[in-house]
Amino acid sequence: MPMKKTILYSGVLMFLFACGKSEKTINQAEIQNQELLSLTETDADYNNNNNKELKKLVFKNLDDIKDSEELNLPLLSKVASNLNIKYSNIKMDETSSINYDDKTAFFVLTIIEHNKKISKADGYENLGNYFQRKYLFVNRESGDIIAEEFDDNLGYYHNEAIRFSKSHILKDLVYLNENTPAIGFYTEASASSRIVLYSEQKFTLLTLANNEIKKVLYEYPIRLTNGDSNGSGTYQIETLETGMSFGNHKTNGFYDLIVTKNFSYEEAVEDSLENEMEEKSNLKIKKESEKLMFNGKEYAFNRDDRHRFLE
Template structure:
């Protein structure tokens, strides 16, 4: 009798364990199914990030450059493919049907008038923005940027315009393309370099520059060319705020100013190597006024006199 009761108890225990195991497996399957459903519903959702970049080292550039499509674009623009400076051309896919290019086009043997004489400054490089059809290369919208045009032998040179890897959503439905271009002085004495950041959108088949040439990096200073120098540097980070103005998120800009002064170690001049470093932090909020993120350019030095 005792053996029968004991056996029944064992069977009941095993049956209960089996039920718990079945229940746990069912719950696990339900959780996995729920996760798959959530993942499926998020497939078509746009990537939405608040931080555009924390600092310049944090920026990821787009590595897309569809050369076959670029060839079609050149044909549709009626320009020679050989007149496109490939190493200064960038692109990114804007959506399933549209791509965006920043082209650098070479205009050879162009003269620039200075005073009463014409001076040969070498080839002229023009910067052009383009939205194109990804299949045919047909032009949807185009615009030259005169501010980024330069001659080969001019003192101020412009780099390739680097497009950010990810689109920036200024609200839930407005994607923007961000890119930056560096200007620098070709001099060992004058220490000048500046990176300017632009945000643009495609609206009703028109290019709209909602933020234009905002300085995200700036150096000013001078050097004797052999180790003694003083230089002030501005470096920024940009993120999207929680508040909106006229439908678009405010932009929060963090500014880091630094100052460095160095004196060359010289036995002849009885000078010892000396370095000084100062740092100052500021911030700024940029609001969309219905047309653009307006800002006042601030060229005040925080340390240099």
């Protein structure tokens, strides 16, 4: 079955995971990885410089993630002025921020470009409003721009089928080693349809190095849903949910990332007297794990779009 796309209804997901039962892991290494991600306490290692505990767990599962609630509006006003954009052109419900250190803040802005036009042989074509996603490190006092970068992968027109959510920044910084903080955030891509079910959340880790933005992990899929429905209760859905934690081993100076993958599949048929169908449900679960190692530039990975249950 080819991949199909839409938003997965949250109620269906809740049902899936409420009903799911874990099957046996394949080997001892996978069991250890699962145990690592079950930790809720910080790791026992300490930062040699400031004696702070290093938290190895990034998130146990997606429901465990806490978002940053910081949004310094006076600072954002200064940032808009320094970018030479109108404050009113910032889409506030798709903008978030976090303090990176005592002197620096990080923003993910969504900037509206009204009635964007492209040149054509017979004139210009108005494509409507375009929403651009921009990453910024700024001075917390003046709003001066330290580093900035557009993310073309997250730009979209108002009338496109695929939309991108606000980029949700994790409440806490994570440490790639004893001295290197990083910012984590995730963004959902989805399409609206009652028939084709698609939703994906992608996770990015970035840091500031020599006044440049470094994306050390870019758009790793942490939730992915595919399936289809008849729009009235009969559907088949395959869902991937992940957890993420740093291991104890370092490669090229940064801790390895351990990702646990939980695949679930449900096929359900709604009870229908008219169509002479009896209600039934079929649920399957599969667990896997993956280790991502830093290659000196990024945590490299090969995107895996294989279905575990859908054909």
